[in-house]
Structure formats: structure tokens, C-alpha cells
Amino acid sequence: MPIYYVYNAATGNIVHRHETYSGITGEGLPCTEEDVLSLVDESFKSERLQVLEVEAVHPDEREIGGRNVRVDVATGRLAADE
Numbered sequence: 780m781p782i783y784y785v786y787n788a789a790t791g792n793i794v795h796r797h798e799t800y801s802g803i804t805g806e807g808l809p810c811t812e813e814d815v816l817s818l819v820d821e822s823f824k825s826e827r828l829q830v831l832e833v834e835a836v837h838p839d840e841r842e843i844g845g846r847n848v849r850v851d852v853a854t855g856r857l858a859a860d861e
Contacts, residue, residue, distance in 0.1 A: 780807025783815045784831045784850060784857070785823075791850040791858075794823040807835075833857060 785795040797815050799808045812830045819828065831850055851858040 780835050781809055782807075782833050782835045783810060784833070784848075785815060785819050785828050786831060786850040787823075788827045788829045788852065791852045793849055794826070794828065795819045831855065831857070 780798065780800075783797040784793050785797070786793045795815075795818065797810065797818060799810055800806065801808055815830050816828065829850075847860045848857045849860055850856070
């Protein structure tokens with residue numbers, strides 16, 4: 780099931796998290812980057828945003844080991860906040 784994280788490309792701070800599911804099967808559905816970016820709050824539109832797509836093993840990937848996540852801009856992967 781794909782999960783999309785929209786983040787500030789300079790800081791790695793996540794500003795939006797998005798998932799879409801089929802109402803019939805309950806399976807996660809893919810989205811385009813444009814679709815995901817169109818859902819971001821207007822207050823973040825002035826930031827340089829990028830979208831990271833991850834395949835989630837668990838339906839709630841907002842935390843890693845009990846800590847909030849961000850995107851490590853050097854690797855382009857999710858990382859736990861220090």
C-alpha cells in the first residue's frame with residue numbers, strides 16, 4: 780500500500796501525508812505526484828516541496844520506534860527525528 784509524504788526539500792520536514800484506498804477492496808491505491816501536491820495546505824505551497832512514495836508494511840508509519848519521522852534529504856528515505 781503506497782503512502783505519500785510531502786516534505787520540504789531543504790529541511791526534510793513532512794508537511795502532508797496521504798493514502799488512498801479502494802472503497803470496494805480496501806486496498807491502497809496509487810496516486811500521481813500532482814494529485815498528492817494538490818491536497819497540500821496552501822500555507823505550504825511557497826516551500827520547495829517534494830513527494831516521497833513508500834510502500835508501508837504497517838498502515839501507520841507516522842512514527843519509527845515511537846519517534847516522529849522526517850525525510851533525510853541526503854538519502855531520500857524516512858528517518859526518525861533525533
